Every structure is written in C-alpha cells, then in structure tokens.
Amino acid sequence: MENNTDLSDVAQVLWDNDVNRLQPGIDYKIDLQDRAGQILTNADVTDGAGLPLFLFVNEEFFKKKTFSAFISLLDNYESDTRQPEIITPEEEREIHTFLDAVMETPVLQIAHRYLVEKGRAKVNKEQFKQQLYDIWFSLYARKGGSSQPDSSGFEHVFVGETRGGRTVIGFHNWIQFYLQEKLGHVDYRGYTMEKNHLKPDENKHLITLQFSWKKGVKPRGSCFMGVSPEFEFALYTITFLSSSGRHQKLRFSQYEVEIVCHSNKYKNIETTYPILLQYLAVTSWR
Structure with missing residues (x-):
C-alpha cells in the first residue's frame, strides 16, 4: 500500500487548520x-x-459550537x-445544527473546495450539506442487526454500537469515550x-486501545485524540468520497496512518477509522 500523496497533502492542510484541537498534556x-491482555471471554478479560484512561480534559472546549x-x-x-433507529424531529434539527456548525469551520471549507476540484462534491453548499447528510446520517439496516434501519455512519463511527450484547463495534471517537468513561459506562x-x-x-x-462498554468488549479500537469533531468529519469525508480503495495510507504532521473506509451497498459510510503505522520525525507541530 503506497502513500497517497494527494490525500496526504490535503490532510496536512486540514491538520494545520484544525484551530479547535486540544493540546496533549495541556x-x-x-x-x-x-x-x-488477551480476551478469552467477556467475563475473562485481563485488565491492563x-x-x-482520561486524567483530565478542559471541558471549556466543549462549549465551542462544533463540540456542543x-x-x-x-x-x-x-x-x-x-433495535431499529427512530429519528425524532428534535434529533433531526440537532443533525442540521451540527452540519451547519462544521460547515462554518476552515477544515470543512477546505474539504469542500478539495472535493469540488476533484468532481466529488457539488459547488452549492446546501447540496454539499445534503451529500454529507446522506453519507453520514441516512439510516440503513446493518448486516447482522435488525431487518429495519438500525445504523448510520455517524452512529457507528462516532457513537458506537453493540452487536449481540457482547461485542462493541465502531466507537472511534475520543469525546464519546471521555464522556462515557466519566459516566462510568466505559x-x-x-x-x-x-x-x-x-x-x-x-x-x-493517535492511540489504539481496548475497552468494555454496555456489557460488550472492543478488543481493539483506534482513534484520534484531542482533535476537533470537524477535523475527523472532514478527513473521513474526503477519504470516503475521493478514494477508490478501502485503505489509504496518509502522511501528515508526525504520523503515517492508514485510513480504513468501507461503504455499504447504499453508498453510506459503514465504518472508517485510523490505524497508526509509524511516528514521523518532525521538528515541531501544533
């Protein structure tokens, strides 16, 4: 798998413009x-x-528009x-509030321009917003789940799901992890x-970790740490819409990562997450 130079370049621009990113250790x-440890059964897990995981998070960041x-x-x-999903009118409004908020950020505007140049997105912002809604928030029936719409790309990647009450799937977001851990659910x-x-x-x-949630176990899950919601949303959207393959190797800032990105037959995001390949030598970074 070769480094995708084009996607690496735009990922670096996104990284440089992620003004809402938190600083580790600060x-x-x-x-x-x-x-x-190795998982034998859900009841027999060696806890390392x-x-x-979290000692401290400055929750003042959560008051920012995109975080909120x-x-x-x-x-x-x-x-x-x-369990099938039912989106209420209030929840529908919350989705559009989130999309409006992220589209005001530099990283989503950069992503939009890039995708327009590549012929992967409409120039019209409302049409692009609808495209984002379709690939991230449209409900579909996940394989192995309900016969009715029970999942979405956003739910799987950022919120997390359980399968059969024993396995955690998705759940690749640090904010959700922190909040669920704070509540004692993780x-x-x-x-x-x-x-x-x-x-x-x-x-x-970027870390890879193991955890339990809602009586299920995630044997191995990876996620970015401290980045803004708009950064992940933009990076994964670009990878999904501009990539012909399921795996893309990117190099930006101090990381070489593999972005895994799968779609379903409805052309929604099914899953996407980063895998750390190596740390790159850099003199400084934000």
Missing part, C-alpha cells in the same frame, strides 16, 4: 498504563488498566443493532499495539 491528559453540536448528537441512538482495559508493535504515546494524537 488541554487533556491520559494515562495509558499497561498493555491490554486499573484506572481510567457534536455532543448533542451522542444520545440520539440505540446502541444495540437489534471501562478502559489498556492499550493495544498494531502489527508494527508500536506502543502508543500519550503525548501524541
């Missing part, structure tokens, strides 16, 4: 503790972390894929390592 602090709009969406979904089990055997660094913005 705006938030995590405690990785030990490596997670006796303490929570994002957080309002997190309680709108049934996590069990056996039990952090320790960090995990990819095939490169690279241990995560708590002072960087």
